[in-house]
Amino acid sequence: MGIADCILNLVSSGTTLKENNLKEIEGGVVLESQAALVASRRALTERKRALNTVHEILERLEAHLKADGQFTVVANMRGNSAQEVAERVLSQPSLSGLQGPTISPVYCKQDGKVSIDYYAIVICVPKKALYESVKQLRAVGGSGVLISPLTYIFDEDTPRGGQLLRNLKLKM
Numbered sequence: 001m002g003i004a005d006c007i008l009n010l011v012s013s014g015t016t017l018k019e020n021n022l023k024e025i026e027g028g029v030v031l032e033s034q035a036a037l038v039a040s041r042r043a044l045t046e047r048k049r050a051l052n053t054v055h056e057i058l059e060r061l062e063a064h065l066k067a068d069g070q071f072t073v074v075a076n077m078r079g080n081s082a083q084e085v086a087e088r089v090l091s092q093p094s095l096s097g098l099q100g101p102t103i104s105p106v107y108c109k110q111d112g113k114v115s116i117d118y119y120a121i122v123i124c125v126p127k128k129a130l131y132e133s134v135k136q137l138r139a140v141g142g143s144g145v146l147i148s149p150l151t152y153i154f155d156e157d158t159p160r161g162g163q164l165l166r167n168l169k170l171k172m
Contacts, residue, residue, distance in 0.1 A: 045168055058161045063152040069127045070150045073134070075142035076106060076118045085119045092136035097123035098153070124150065 017024060037057065043050045079085040082103045089101045106118040121142070125133045134145055165171065 041168065044164075045170065051168075051170070054164065055158070055161045058164065059154065059158040060152070062158045062160055063154045066153040066155070067150040070153060071125050071127060071130055072122060072148045072150055073125050073130075073137070074120060074122050074146040074148075075137050076120055076144045077137075077141050078117060079119050079141075082119055085121065088140040089121055089123075089137075092133075092140060094125065094129045094133045095123055095136055095140075097125070124153070 014024075016022070037054065039050065039054050044054060045051075077085050077088070079088070082105070085103050086101060089095045089103075095101065102122040104120045104122075105116040106120050107114050108117050109115075121137075123133070130147065134142075134147075137145055
């Protein structure tokens with residue numbers, strides 16, 4: 001239209017830029033922001049519900065941040081036992097997951113009989129190691145590899161929630 005010298009657009013998919021023949025300016029950050037969770041010490045120490053709510057917010061945020069860039073990888077592997085499959089999986093450098101692989105029997109039905117010919121393995125893999133992990137799975141007999149992005153990884157406890165409780169001299 002010839003009216004504006006500059007257009008500000010929040011880019012997520014880039015569709016608007018492409019449709020209007022626009023280009024993103026390198027280093028064109030307009031605004032950086034951060035959030036701060038503010039709560040009254042008195043409210044947290046005297047009102048259990050307030051403390052529980054703040055603790056839940058912290059835990060969800062930490063779990064979401066920890067999951068960023070992580071993927072669940074599930075694959076089937078033939079084997080005589082879960083132990084044998086675990087040894088093959090753990091022989092590969094990027095297949096250890098968070099604490100080790102989860103291995104479960106896959107029940108197959110052949111000729112009217114139920115048997116365990118496969119084991120399903122589940123591991124957590126960072127995005128940068130994803131393809132290498134798939135290649136390593138294949139190398140030890142993995143097939144039918146499924147990959148899903150993770151939304152949350154909840155640990156036994158949340159570090160920031162624990163720090164909050166220590167600062168307040170409280171126990172949950």
